[in-house]
Amino acid sequence: MKAIVDCNNFYCSCERLFVPTLDQKPVVVLSNNDGCVISRSDEAKKSGVQMGVPFFEVRSLLQQEGVAWFSSNYELYGDLSWRVMETLRLMMGEARVEVYSVDEAFIDLDDLGTEALAALALSIRERVEQWTGIRVSVGVGPTKTLAKLANRLAKKDKLHTHCVMVLSDPVTIETALRKTAVGDLWGIGRRYARKLQEEWSIYDGWQLASVSETFAHVHLGGVVGKRLIRELRGIPSKEMEEERTQKKMIATTRMFGRKVYSLQEIKEAIATYVARAAEKLRRQYSAASELSVFIIAHEEGSRYGSSFSNYAVMDKPSSDTAVLLHKALELVTAIYQQGPAYKKAGVLLGGIVPAAARQASLFENSGATDDRSPLMLAIDNINFSLPLQSAARHDSILRFAASGTNRAWKMKQARRSARYTTRWRELPEAH
DNA sequence: TCTGGGGTCCTAGGACCC
DNA sequence: TCTGGGGTCCTAGGACCC
Numbered sequence: 001m002k003a004i005v006d007c008n009n010f011y012c013s014c015e016r017l018f019v020p021t022l023d024q025k026p027v028v029v030l031s032n033n034d035g036c037v038i039s040r041s042d043e044a045k046k047s048g049v050q051m052g053v054p055f056f057e058v059r060s061l062l063q064q065e066g067v068a069w070f071s072s073n074y075e076l077y078g079d080l081s082w083r084v085m086e087t088l089r090l091m092m093g094e095a096r097v098e099v100y101s102v103d104e105a106f107i108d109l110d111d112l113g114t115e116a117l118a119a120l121a122l123s124i125r126e127r128v129e130q131w132t133g134i135r136v137s138v139g140v141g142p143t144k145t146l147a148k149l150a151n152r153l154a155k156k157d158k159l160h161t162h163c164v165m166v167l168s169d170p171v172t173i174e175t176a177l178r179k180t181a182v183g184d185l186w187g188i189g190r191r192y193a194r195k196l197q198e199e200w201s202i203y204d205g206w207q208l209a210s211v212s213e214t215f216a217h218v219h220l221g222g223v224v225g226k227r228l229i230r231e232l233r234g235i236p237s238k239e240m241e242e243e244r245t246q247k248k249m250i251a252t253t254r255m256f257g258r259k260v261y262s263l264q265e266i267k268e269a270i271a272t273y274v275a276r277a278a279e280k281l282r283r284q285y286s287a288a289s290e291l292s293v294f295i296i297a298h299e300e301g302s303r304y305g306s307s308f309s310n311y312a313v314m315d316k317p318s319s320d321t322a323v324l325l326h327k328a329l330e331l332v333t334a335i336y337q338q339g340p341a342y343k344k345a346g347v348l349l350g351g352i353v354p355a356a357a358r359q360a361s362l363f364e365n366s367g368a369t370d371d372r373s374p375l376m377l378a379i380d381n382i383n384f385s386l387p388l389q390s391a392a393r394h395d396s397i398l399r400f401a402a403s404g405t406n407r408a409w410k411m412k413q414a415r416r417s418a419r420y421t422t423r424w425r426e427l428p429e430a431h
Numbered sequence: 432t433c434t435g436g437g438g439t440c441c442t443a444g445g446a447c448c449c
Numbered sequence: 450t451c452t453g454g455g456g457t458c459c460t461a462g463g464a465c466c467c
């Protein structure tokens with residue numbers, strides 16, 4: 001058996017933790033750039049605020065319903081996430097816990113017997129809430145996919161389930177599958193849901209569980225689809241995974257806070273994103289051998305706009321901000337055209353290898369002393385540890401000059417809460 | 432006026448190898 | 450006349466996830 005522990009309305013719960021007066025009140029958290037709603041408290045859901053809607057469209061509704069809103073504060077969420085995961089690891093043992101996302105973890109219960117599972121799930125929920133203040137839901141099932149389903153049902157009917165549900169016997173599983181639309185299953189996205197309904201009249205989980213593996217292979221993405229229907233039938237086909245420590249791709253992309261026209265400003269933004277991406281790279285002790293940049297121009301009537309991108313392979317893998325920066329600015333200069341209003345830009349690092357085992361370039365001078373890693377380490381330490389002050393507190397203290405000083409293009413973040421748990425200067429005060 | 436960001440896995444098809 | 454079989458690596462693109 002597997003369990004999945006999932007934090008309830010995670011970002012909203014994090015915000016509420018430090019503003020207790022918002023308990024039981026409607027709260028939403030916005031995406032970067034204060035663009036759209038990405039987390040809603042139960043009360044906000046009841047007020048009719050939809051997931052993913054643009055902020056400007058619901059602004060008056062929020063006001064009218066007295067919904068509190070926050071810009072996103074990823075540093076805070078990241079730290080609280082770590083506390084939740086650490087609680088699970090302490091309770092269940094590190095080896096059983098697979099962190100799946102910022103607010104979810106699978107737990108391997110394979111050798112625990114099935115009698116006491118409900119009690120265990122309940123105790124997990126209680127312990128996490130007691131230790132971290134974050135409420136979670138726990139779903140248990142024979143496979144990851146069925147555990148996800150259990151979790152979903154537990155959340156839908158909190159009063160009755162107390163946020164815990166165990167799907168273990170065939171009858172309960174069938175009932176659960178029958179009342180779940182295909183599109184609500186883990187692994188069925190919008191495209192497949194539509195196809196299943198329109199072309200084959202498959203509407204619920206039980207119907208989907210009855211299709212042949214061949215059908216799944218042909219129509220639902222090959223082995224991925226096959227695994228999915230096996231999971232629905234209770235045959236574990238998505239195993240527990242080792243903790244992934246090394247990412248295979250690292251991206252930093254942002255919308256601008258306003259339209260941007262000049263190459264100068266685009267370059268500042270790209271420089272800032274490169275610095276951020278390189279920081280992520282160094283944190284996992286890696287180096288990147290491929291670098292791509294893109295910029296997106298605003299296009300009347302189109303949500304997405306037209307995009308321009310450029311790509312380079314580095315002479316040798318690097319995690320040096322200066323080296324990556326130089327290349328990135330070259331790339332973006334080559335694709336920039338004067339005229340359009342740009343609204344978004346991004347940097348992607350690929351070809352990621354461990355920094356220690358870097359492949360030296362054929363042309364590298366082996367005696368060269370151009371290793372700036374001590375400098376990078378110093379920069380990272382300063383940026384991470386020093387308290388930030390003044391209005392510019394979202395920024396790093398040490399930056400490369402290429403990232404600019406005015407930075408009018410920066411994303412909007414009108415109401416970001418304090419980083420209560422990770423910055424001394426921003427500790428909550430008790431009066 | 433204003434619509435996020437960061438990932439993963441899989442497949443098909445071409446180039447190339449012995 | 451007869452023209453194999455089994456691989457690997459790479460890339461682009463599609464689908465999904467939170």
